[in-house]
Amino acid sequence: MLPDDILYRCGNFDWVPLLGIWGAVGYAPLLNQTQRMKRLAVGSIAAPEYIEWWGRRINDNISGPSQGDSQLTRKHPQVVPSELKKKIEQMVEEKMNLRLGMDVQKLETEKLRKWKNKADGDLDSLKTDYKRLRYSMKAIGLGKTSVQNEKGELKARVAELEKTLYQYRNRNSVIELRASLDKIEQMKRRNQVRSRDHIMGEAVTQIREVADYLKTLVVQANILSVKYELESDW
Known part of the structure; x- marks a missing residue:
């Protein structure tokens, strides 16, 4: 067969x-x-x-x-070697490759964990620096506010002095002129023997003294104004 x-x-x-x-x-x-x-x-x-x-x-x-x-x-x-043995050897090899892949994955995971810890540390340090910066900015802001308040007070003081000077200037001028006129009238009433030129000379002298005094006040006011402008530039 x-x-x-x-x-x-x-x-x-x-x-x-x-x-x-x-x-x-x-x-x-x-x-x-x-x-x-x-x-x-x-x-x-x-x-x-x-x-x-x-x-x-x-x-x-x-x-x-x-x-x-x-x-x-x-x-x-x-x-x-039969097909089954070859299959078993192939499975063993795949298992070894899988273990190697798992080891590599563990190393990558450990590397990522270390990187994450480092990133967390850097973030905490950055937060601390940010808080310090905010405190510094607040302190600078308070100092700036204090300087601005001082400038405002100085400006108000200069304005008040200018107003007082203006009022004083007008008031003294009127008072001095009235006093001079009253004195002239009194001298006329008492019939004092003085020449007209002499009386007018005294009046002019007094008026000049008042004018010099007013000039002195103006100079002082200008000095205060310059000082205020210099402090404002700060």
Whole structure:
């Protein structure tokens, strides 16, 4: 009996069994169909070479015995790694890669944690500096307000002095003039022997004295005004 599936040709042999999806490296439906057609064409006749080869074939998964230790090989066959073993090795490798990825992730997390702690420390320091700056600005603002108050008081004082000076100037001028006129009238009434020029000279002298005094007051007022302007420029 021939096997169900055979290859078209393998080396010097016309028919070689095909394991297909149960152990072959590759499997093509078209090749399988060709083999079936070949089997139908050949029929039940098998070449003697094929029968001899079939009896001497060696399993692909078991290595052939050597001349020295054939008995040991029979007891402990050398098995080629199967797909399951390859799958297990692949899973082990993936597990190792996963562990490496987790270690890298831990390092990144630790680095981010240190960076966050440093950022929090910098933020706290910045908040402290901001509070100090606000306190300094408040202190500067209070000092500025105090200076402005002093300037306002000085300005009010200068205005008051100017007003007082103006009133004093007018009042003294009127008083002095009235006193001079009263004195002239009194001298006329007493019939004192004085010449008219002498009386007028005294009146002019008194008026000049009053004018000099007023000039002195004006100079003092100007000095106060200049002092106020200098302090305002501060």
